Amino acid sequence: MVTPDEMAEWIETAPAGRLGNALLALYQRQTADERATHDTRYHNKVGFNAIDADIMTSLSEWFIDGKSFTPKQTSVLRRLLRKYRRQLADIATKKQEQEASNDQHMATSV
Secondary structure, eight states, X not given: OOOHHHHHHHHHHSOHHHHHHHHHHHHTTSOHHHHHHTSOOOOSSSSOOTTTHHHHHHHHHHHHTXXXXXXXXXXXXXXXXXXXXXXXXXXXXXXXXXXXXXXXXXHHXX
16 A cells, blocks of 8 residues: 555655656546646546646646656646645555556466
């Protein structure tokens, strides 16, 4: 299990590319219409909040286009991602659980 505090520590030290992957995990939680409008329309406690939706969507699209973050963008991204440490910890925990389940399935298949 990944805790929000562990995620906050990771955000401070992770390379920009890994931060981009974390950003995309949140971006994928946005609905298609929220992505298209760079806004938050549904207050479902997943994805970006209304204040951050425009900048976070723009940074997501930048990263999807294969562009590297500038040092300033990386600094902004670290600051913004701290707000989402609980969601990111939940995403990371679910990923770990899925990988463990896959490993267990592979071990019993052999």
